[in-house]
Amino acid sequence: MKHLITPLAAAMLAAFAAGAAPSAQAQGKDLKIALIAGKTGPLEAYAKETETGFMMGLEYLTGGTMQINGRRIKVIVKDDQSNPSLGRTLLAEAYGDDKVDLAVGTTSSGSAIAMLPVAKEYKKVLIVEPAVADAITQEKWNKYVFRTARSSMQDALAAASTFKSGSVGFLAQDYAFGRDAIAAAKEALKTTGSKGVVVHEEYAPATATDFTAPAQRLFDKLKDKPQPRVLQIVWAGPNPLNKLADMKPERYGIALAPGGNILPVMKTWKSFAGTEGTIYYYYGFPKNKMNDWLVAEHTKRYKMPPDMFTAGGMAAAGAVHAALSKAPNAKNGDELVAAMEGMAFDTPKGRMSFRKEDHQALQPMYHFRIKKDQKSEWDLLELVREIPVSELPLPVRNKR
Structure with a gap:
């Protein structure tokens, strides 16, 4: 398989060779990290953001040296095309042939789930980012698996915290991500004590472009139910x-709730000013030094602010940096696991920590409202409130 060294890493290594960072500082063998992402296929936009955020995170946390404890960081990027079989093969290659110290990935939940047994087989750490399926830290989990990404249940608990009563219907994609999300949403309503009732759910192909039939079925089920009536996408x-908005759900007193998305998608929502939802990250919400740097540098380099998967990539870099700094002499995956359980690390959302029981990163979420007065191309959302970890009672469901 072809190995790719990212442009930023290549530039850093070139700088070292030219004397920008004294090579005498580098002691011991390189730290090798595999970054697996769906760089081609339906989720390539997410994968690109993850890679950018991961490399910028390492740059920020190492002060531009791309070293940890004097050891140079080598990032090997692999494209699994969001294909579970290929993801499994690439992770085995990374652990076996490339001898990486740990791996990060991947974009698709299906591919991530296929990779989990490989981490167990090789007894090496896999940090899951950005796949969200609950199974990753529940029934499919093993002790070598950590996740910086939020889970479907965290998404669902955040959304449920804003929905106190009324009727809700769901439209989701017909694959692991969509079905996991709706199962989590129904449970989250009960967990948070909401009096909201799930009236109907519809699943459409992931590549669907015509939503007339499923939307009409949802309208028909919701239209006579108690208010507020919400169609969650x-x-x-x-x-x-x-x-869906073109079908005028307001005729039936139905409001659309889109949930968070990447910036290029959300910028098409300007006509929905006042609509509320919940989101994992929006560049203007967290207030901390790391996010300030990410927003400033990303805007300078890419002419737009960082997106939600960029922040996720940077969070994964925070976990990698903290783990390899905490356990610089770890001889195997078991020693690294011991160092990472309960470990706190810096991210653009603030400090996160890996819960010892299932290695899920605990983190806040955000309740947003689409702005009426958008002053620039990317001035899209206003913060209703940050939803703290204490209000997101994530269940532990793995088997240790």
Whole structure:
């Protein structure tokens, strides 16, 4: 398989060779990290953001040296094309042939789930980012698996915290991500004590472009139910919000709730000013030094602010940096696992920590409202409130 060294890493290594960072500082062998992402296929936009955020995170946390404890960091990027079989093969290659110290990935939940047994087989750490399926830290989990990404249940608990009563219907993609999300949403309503009732759920193909039939079925089920009536959209990739809005759900007193998405999608929602939802990250919400740097540097380099998967990539870099700094002499995956359980680390959202029981990163979420007065191309959301970890009672469901 082809190995790719990212442009930023290559530039750093070139700088070292030219004397920008004294090579005498580098002691011991390189730290090798595999970053597996769906760089081609339906989730390539997410994968690109993850890679950018991961490399910027390492740059920030190492002060630009790309070293930890005097050892140079080598990032090997692999494209699994969001294919579970390929993801499994690439992770085995990374652990076996490339001899990486740990791995990060991947974009698709299906591919991530396929990779989990490989981490167990090789007894090496896998940090899951950005896949969200609950199974990753529940029934499919093993002790070598850590997740910086939020889970479907964390998404669901955040959304449920804003929905106190009324009727809700769901439109989701018909694969692991969508079905996991809706199962979590129904449970989250009960967990948070909401009096909201789930009236109906519809699943459409991930590549669907015509939503007329499922939307009408949802309208028919919701239209006579108690207010507020909400149609919640759970969708990865181009969001069907605009197409559903064209069908005028307000005729039935139904409000659309899109949930968070990447910036290029959310910028098409300007006509939905006042609509509320919940999101994992929006560049203007967290107030901390790391996020300030990410927003400033990303805007300078890419002419736009960082997106939610960029922040996720940087969070994964925070976990990698903290783990390898805490256990610089770890001889195997078991020693690294011991160092990472309960470990706190810096991210653009603030400090996160890996829960010891299932290695899920505990983190806040955000309740947003689409702005009426958008002063610039990317001035899209206003913060209603940050939802703290204490209000997101994530269940522990793995088997140790």
